[in-house]
Amino acid sequence: MDLRETFTLSVVGLLSHKLRTFLTMLGIIFGVAAVIAMLSIGEGAKQESLEQIRQMGISNIIVQHWDREEEEDREESTDRNLSRGLTWADARAISDIVPTAEYVTPQRELQTRALAGDNTFRTMLVGTTPEYLTVLNARVASGVFFTHEDMLESRRVCVLGADARRALFFFDDPLGARIKIRNHWFTVIGVLEDKGAASGKIGGVLEVRNTDEDIYVPLSTLLQRFHWEAGQSELTQITVKVDDPDRLNETAQLIRTLVGRRHRGVDDFKIAIPEELLRQSQRTQQIFNVVMGCIAGISLVVGGIGIMNIMLASVLERTREIGIRRALGARRRDILYQFLVESLLVSLTGGLVGVMLGYAVPEVITLYAGWRTIVPAWTIALAFGVSATVGIGFGIYPARQAARLNPIDALRYE
Amino acid sequence: MTVSSNNAVIEIRQLIKTYTMGLTQVHALAGLSLHIQRNEYVAIMGPSGSGKSTLLNIIGCLDMPSGGEYVLNGQLASQMDDDELARIRNQEIGFVFQTFNLLPRSNALRNVELPLVYSGIGSRERTDRAQRALQAVGLGDRMNHRPNELSGGQRQRVAIARALVNGPAIILADEPTGALDTRTGEEIMQLFRQLHDQGNTIILVTHEEHVAQHSRRIVRLRDGLIESDAPNPGGTPV
Known part of the structure; x- marks a missing residue:
């Protein structure tokens, strides 16, 4: 009997018990769908954190001001007298003293509202230096970024993130237009390219926000024009671009010692290395993948x-x-x-439906939970390979039992 | 393979079949010898437990003897492997069972096609031959009926068509009328007689005297041995 004959025979056999065949298939369908969905969620999370970290700069070190008062008791608020928090002077010191620091850009952030005509937009006003572009790999889409001259004269000019531009000006040309931020008027001189950024938290340490919504002004302008409460840290963050990615850890160590000494030992800052966080999150991701893969694998075995x-x-x-x-x-x-062939057909058909379901489930998750999901192409090959293996592996024993029967014993069986 | 004397289609020498039932050994066949020529019509009779069904199953290659020799068409069947036996069952033997043994979910045509499927014959020729076999047993108008849509006699005709379809050397029938009423049984026996007249070799097992009377030779068994073996003059065509 040839294969086509066997195939037809199996199809007929399966179709004569439709419900039973379907229920049997369900186990494989869910198993395969679970495997694909798990992997695609994992893959999506991986891509997301990868992009966030790339956005922060893979060869960067980030020094962030850490307000103890928010997290701990006020007992140590006397430290305030010893340290003024993260300052522009700290940034200059890093630039001067740390040999591996290629570029240093300080940052002061201020959550506020911007107005352009009738449009308002909640934004993060970021005071920084022209080095920001280089350090954060940002690109100007139109116009220019501000210069050191703008810095020296504390000019009231600003550069818009892509989302901020869209929210304030829609399709109008923003260059030369004036926007109002807390009683001060700023002239728009440039717009940044869309970074396609998303907000989130990496490795549970470093917060990443959507920088496309930021508005950038010269740091000197920000510090001079706006009113600041006494005792607030001058800077929110200092980003250091290291010339040699292999020396990230040494450089971070050096910066820690330097800034620590300047702060008179007060622990009011933290240092994060995106590259390190990336590795950490990948490690976590791997564990997640293995655990989820095992669970989904068990459902396939079932x-x-x-x-x-x-x-x-x-x-x-x-x-x-x-x-x-x-x-x-x-x-x-x-x-x-x-x-x-019958058991192989059940498992392969189940695998096929499972792949379709495995494609649909991440879509639904993305739609409702807003998680990014990516179905890697190789999971489909994996799903089919696994269902074929399951079909043969679990089908061979019953098929052997059937083939081993003696003709006369089988005929007499009641 | 081995010596094939004259025109014998079946040569059985010192055939032994032993079953183990619990701790005791049962000798279903105790060194039985039998020769059957081409185009013979033999009835095997005997009380239950005499070994007649065992003998038929061994002749039909459904069962293996424990000892002795069985030569079918000059080939030593008692030493064949499973694949060769399957080929013999498929091409040399047509089996007709008491309970018909049709596949319940397949129609008459598909049931008759079954032996051809296992001889690897293409679907068109298969259908063609199965149709002819069904017409030969008078069921040309019932081809697409399933077994449960057919009467007992019709089912047995389908089974006979299935036994004939591959042109076997011998037709074996195990109590072919056992599940039928007397009148239908007679019709089936007429069909066997026709087949014999057309040149087929037929061996049937029965315990009913009037069924055996249709044959040309009656072999009676007792306790796994031949008790008597005589031509049946009454078996001449009516």
């Missing part, structure tokens, strides 16, 4: 056992049929293939 169970029952139920076929000239091999 599905396979379901197939085996049904096939064993089917062999028993069809003992007489096997006897008749053997009496009419079927070889052991013909019987073996008949049952093996």
